[in-house]
Amino acid sequence: MFRSGGFVAEHLEDVDEEQIQPNGVDLRLDWVLEQREPGYISREGTAIGERQTIHPEQRDDDRESYYLTPGGYILQYAETVAIPEEHVGFVLPRSSLMRNSAMLNTAVWDAGYRGRGEGLLQVHHDIELERGARVAQLVLAAADHEDVYDGSYQGERVD
Numbered sequence: 274m275f276r277s278g279g280f281v282a283e284h285l286e287d288v289d290e291e292q293i294q295p296n297g298v299d300l301r302l303d304w305v306l307e308q309r310e311p312g313y314i315s316r317e318g319t320a321i322g323e324r325q326t327i328h329p330e331q332r333d334d335d336r337e338s339y340y341l342t343p344g345g346y347i348l349q350y351a352e353t354v355a356i357p358e359e360h361v362g363f364v365l366p367r368s369s370l371m372r373n374s375a376m377l378n379t380a381v382w383d384a385g386y387r388g389r390g391e392g393l394l395q396v397h398h399d400i401e402l403e404r405g406a407r408v409a410q411l412v413l414a415a416a417d418h419e420d421v422y423d424g425s426y427q428g429e430r431v432d
């Protein structure tokens with residue numbers, strides 16, 4: 274069973290009312306990065322290749338925008354997410370992103386994970402993304418599990 278947006282909001286820090294949707298909570302864009310060096314996935318573990326933060330441009334109205342050309346980017350979310358036990362999380366793109374020829378690829382958000390996570394943003398047509406704009410949605414489904422998450426990304430980008 275998927276939980277309501279109100280339930281999901283209880284497991285995120287710094288969420289505004291406008292982010293709460295019927296079936297999940299919208300996640301906002303913090304940073305965009307571009308991978309520069311190869312990564313490595315082996316049978317024993319993984320190594321993340323060097324990534325470079327793209328600096329957003331300061332706009333006249335004092336906001337910041339990323340002006341992205343077609344390609345693949347790492348997107349970092351602004352919210353700290355805590356996936357509660359007995360649940361699993363999934364992140365989907367906001368449909369306006371998809372309707373603008375951009376897509377967000379995501380993986381499984383494990384029970385017990387806490388952090389400010391990442392997604393793979395695929396841009397197929399030039400797009401402007403304001404820093405802090407809502408770009409994705411987190412949903413939570415009830416799920417059985419034995420252990421809780423204890424991997425290398427536990428606590429990532431949390432103060």
Ligand SMILES: O=c1ccn([C@H]2C[C@H](O)[C@@H](COP(=O)(O)OP(=O)(O)OP(=O)(O)O)O2)c(=O)[nH]1
Pocket residue numbers: 319364378379380381382383384386389390391392422423424425426
């Ligand atoms: O799109 C996603 C999906 C998951 N996560 C977070 C939550 C998840 O619990 C954690 C670890 O994901 P996963 O278990 O897939 O990582 P891994 O590649 O297996 O590495 P490790 O074994 O070190 O955890 O990353 C994201 O930030 N973005």
